[in-house]
Amino acid sequence: MxxxxxxxxxxxxxxxxxxRPAEVxxxxxxxxxxxxVGTRLAGLDLRLDAICERMDAMGERMDAMGERMDAMxxxxxxxxxxxxxxxxxxxxxxxxxxxxxxxxxxxMESVEERLGRMEPGxxxxxxxxxxxxxxxxxxxxxxxxxxxxxxxxAIAII
Numbered sequence: 001m002x003x004x005x006x007x008x009x010x011x012x013x014x015x016x017x018x019x020r021p022a023e024v025x026x027x028x029x030x031x032x033x034x035x036x037v038g039t040r041l042a043g044l045d046l047r048l049d050a051i052c053e054r055m056d057a058m059g060e061r062m063d064a065m066g067e068r069m070d071a072m073x074x075x076x077x078x079x080x081x082x083x084x085x086x087x088x089x090x091x092x093x094x095x096x097x098x099x100x101x102x103x104x105x106x107x108m109e110s111v112e113e114r115l116g117r118m119e120p121g122x123x124x125x126x127x128x129x130x131x132x133x134x135x136x137x138x139x140x141x142x143x144x145x146x147x148x149x150x151x152x153x154a155i156a157i158i
Contacts, residue, residue, distance in 0.1 A: 006026070013022035 006029075009029075010022060010026050013025055016022075017025070
């Protein structure tokens with residue numbers, strides 16, 4: 001539809017409906033720019049389709065990233081489980097060591113008790129050793145001086 005066709009339509013509408021209704025009706029009809037709007041809408045449709053395709057591709061990439069993240073989370077959980085098991089093993093070792101140390105403490109207390117009972121006997125033994133030592137030393141000195149006395153007496157006789 002060109003400008004002449006539009007003018008002819010306007011005149012017929014004016015003759016049939018009157019001026020104001022003809023103007024209102026003509027304003028609602030597409031003008032020359034309507035084809036350009038249609039072309040622009042088609043272009044927008046193409047651009048929107050391209051954007052939708054890009055969004056779909058991004059969605060697929062995000063899904064792939066989500067799957068990789070899920071796999072990584074599974075690996076992390078497995079590693080944390082392994083670390084937890086190691087900590088549990090260390091806890092068991094410490095519990096075993098505590099039990100063994102408790103047994104050693106009991107044995108040491110028993111040894112201390114036995115040594116405590118032996119101590120008075122050791123003091124008596126120490127006194128006896130000193131007595132024997134004094135006796136031996138005295139006997140040695142008496143024997144030594146007696147021997148020297150005999151030697152000197154023998155020299156005096158000769």
